[in-house]
Amino acid sequence: MTTAIALRGLTKKFGDFTAVDGVTFTVDTGEVLGFLGPNGSGKTTTMRMLLGLMQPTAGSASVLGYDAQRETELIRPLVGYMSQKFALYEDLTVRENLQFYAGVYGMPPAVRQPRVQAVLQTIGAINHANAIAGQLSGGWRQRLALGIALVHSPRLLFLDEPTSGVDPATRREFWDLIYALAEQGTTIFVSTHYLDEAEHCTRLGIMHAGRLLAIDTPGALKQTLVAGPAWEIVATPLLAALGALQAHPGVRRASLLGDRLHAVTLHGTCTAGSLQAILAAAGCPHAQVLPADPTLEDVFTELALSTPAAP
Numbered sequence: 001m002t003t004a005i006a007l008r009g010l011t012k013k014f015g016d017f018t019a020v021d022g023v024t025f026t027v028d029t030g031e032v033l034g035f036l037g038p039n040g041s042g043k044t045t046t047m048r049m050l051l052g053l054m055q056p057t058a059g060s061a062s063v064l065g066y067d068a069q070r071e072t073e074l075i076r077p078l079v080g081y082m083s084q085k086f087a088l089y090e091d092l093t094v095r096e097n098l099q100f101y102a103g104v105y106g107m108p109p110a111v112r113q114p115r116v117q118a119v120l121q122t123i124g125a126i127n128h129a130n131a132i133a134g135q136l137s138g139g140w141r142q143r144l145a146l147g148i149a150l151v152h153s154p155r156l157l158f159l160d161e162p163t164s165g166v167d168p169a170t171r172r173e174f175w176d177l178i179y180a181l182a183e184q185g186t187t188i189f190v191s192t193h194y195l196d197e198a199e200h201c202t203r204l205g206i207m208h209a210g211r212l213l214a215i216d217t218p219g220a221l222k223q224t225l226v227a228g229p230a231w232e233i234v235a236t237p238l239l240a241a242l243g244a245l246q247a248h249p250g251v252r253r254a255s256l257l258g259d260r261l262h263a264v265t266l267h268g269t270c271t272a273g274s275l276q277a278i279l280a281a282a283g284c285p286h287a288q289v290l291p292a293d294p295t296l297e298d299v300f301t302e303l304a305l306s307t308p309a310a311p
């Protein structure tokens, strides 16, 4: 396993304000590293320092073995970047956009044509090759932006909230593309604030107010950070059941999850039977209580509960 990215105390200040605060971690080759955090938590600033687009205030980083600050020109040809505010040439077709960027990357004309065709295939846009970029729907714009980030066959892709603002079905299709790229060996560093997407990353780094709060596989984060066992509860009336659970001291949190309830209880405080008894006493006599897996939302809630607010 080789290291694709290493951050060592990476820090960025804007005046007195610390946007990225001593962040240290590594990304292995072949990973799909999810970078999770609310708006303003420092995700884009971190990415821009890794890409050499912004100088760190302190700390350092290496990308594919090169220093992110001093060897940017060696890194640039090896990485792709889909920024949050990606730019397309609105008057050009999908194919022309890809051809233009192939030229920007200095690809010889003879290889441009076949490479553009391969990228059209990868992003599933063969039938949209002649569509005008300015007339594409949000999902297709996103695919084209990914295609542009891929045109020079990078070994490492930085995707900054690539699916923000597109519908759930389009998001799923986009993630299928991401996994296909990862399977072909591309390392992926992707920021998101969608927990359902984060679920499928090989590891997740969780940012909050410029700090890395945790980094691990989704499964390990749930095991180590969630306070106790989780339960799935089917009960009527649902809101009465929710209120009864939330009022119980052994229940760390309870919430609606689709047409049922999801609860996390503190270790050693509740059993399925004791939860059923609480629900029966609250007017829900036939409640079903089943052991469940903790969710990433549980992880987030725990981290939020245990993290002091930013100064």
Ligand SMILES: Nc1ncnc2c1ncn2[C@@H]1O[C@H](COP(=O)(O)OP(=O)(O)O)[C@@H](O)[C@H]1O
Pocket: 014, 019, 037, 038, 039, 040, 041, 042, 043, 044, 045, 046
């Ligand atoms: N060029 C800048 N000048 C001043 N503040 C900035 C600048 N860029 C980002 N910030 C601030 O740094 C914080 C982190 O921003 P950003 O990295 O864009 O977060 P995220 O991508 O997680 O939403 C935000 O509070 C943002 O307002």
Ligand SMILES: [Mg+2]
Pocket: 043, 044, 045, 084, 160, 161
């Ligand atoms: Mg951002």
